[in-house]
Amino acid sequence: MSEILKEFTTVVPFWEPRVKPVVLAEATPEQLEAMKVTVSDTKIGNYTLVLALDPETLQQRTPLFNGIMFHHGGLSRAETEFGAVAASVVNECIYCAAVHANRYNQLTKDESVMDLIFADRKDANLDDRQKSMLNFSTKLSQSPLEADKADVERMVENGLGLDEIFDLTLSTSIFAWANRLMHILGEPHPQP
Numbered sequence: 001m002s003e004i005l006k007e008f009t010t011v012v013p014f015w016e017p018r019v020k021p022v023v024l025a026e027a028t029p030e031q032l033e034a035m036k037v038t039v040s041d042t043k044i045g046n047y048t049l050v051l052a053l054d055p056e057t058l059q060q061r062t063p064l065f066n067g068i069m070f071h072h073g074g075l076s077r078a079e080t081e082f083g084a085v086a087a088s089v090v091n092e093c094i095y096c097a098a099v100h101a102n103r104y105n106q107l108t109k110d111e112s113v114m115d116l117i118f119a120d121r122k123d124a125n126l127d128d129r130q131k132s133m134l135n136f137s138t139k140l141s142q143s144p145l146e147a148d149k150a151d152v153e154r155m156v157e158n159g160l161g162l163d164e165i166f167d168l169t170l171s172t173s174i175f176a177w178a179n180r181l182m183h184i185l186g187e188p189h190p191q192p
Contacts, residue, residue: 005094005188008118010101010111013094013188021049034058037066050185065178068170075160075167078107079133083171085114086137089121093179095188100175129158136165137172 005013022031024044034055035044051058069080081104088097101114116124122138124131132154139146155165 002189002192005190008089008094008101009098010105010114010118011191012098012102014191015046015095015182015186016189017046017050017186019050019053019185021046022052024049027052028055030055034062037062046186047182051181065174068167068174071167074163075171078104079164080167080171081107082113082130082133083137083168084175085117086134087141087172087175088179089117090138090141091176091179091183093175093182095182095186096175096179098188129155129160132158133160133168137168140169140172141176 027035031052035048035052035058048058051061069084070077075083081100084100085097085104087093088100097118101118105111105114113124113126113130116126117134122134124134126134132151136147136151136155139148139151152165155168156162160168
């Protein structure tokens, strides 16, 4: 396998598991049932096949993840992806940052925001709304106690509703967890 990716990119890398994933053709009925609802209703990838080693947990995780990332109302789909990227950058999760930056770029048709975040991280020169969101998500990812009422007020001043702030909290928080799973269970490599 090629060298592990260590730089942020919007090109989705190949994720190579460190543990042997479930072989789809050999999956148990419980594993197959747990994999029925994939993360974005797309193909079953290596990450899902690894998580299927514990089908009960996967069966709970996927609907929660889908509910946070793909629901209707509150934060826009693009800004939900923004929260995922912010957490993934703080947590140095190259794979998650790439996947969700790529989705953000597709949804907004604008690559400049992700380029700025990847280059300058929390110091990225963004518009006030995005800056308040990035600041909040960064604090929430680094140390949740650092995110405070002033951060929420700043987001409200910049046009976010409380439902949007709640959605940003959810997307940032689930990636605090998801990033750690990605790091332990595998590593990103350039696409072959």
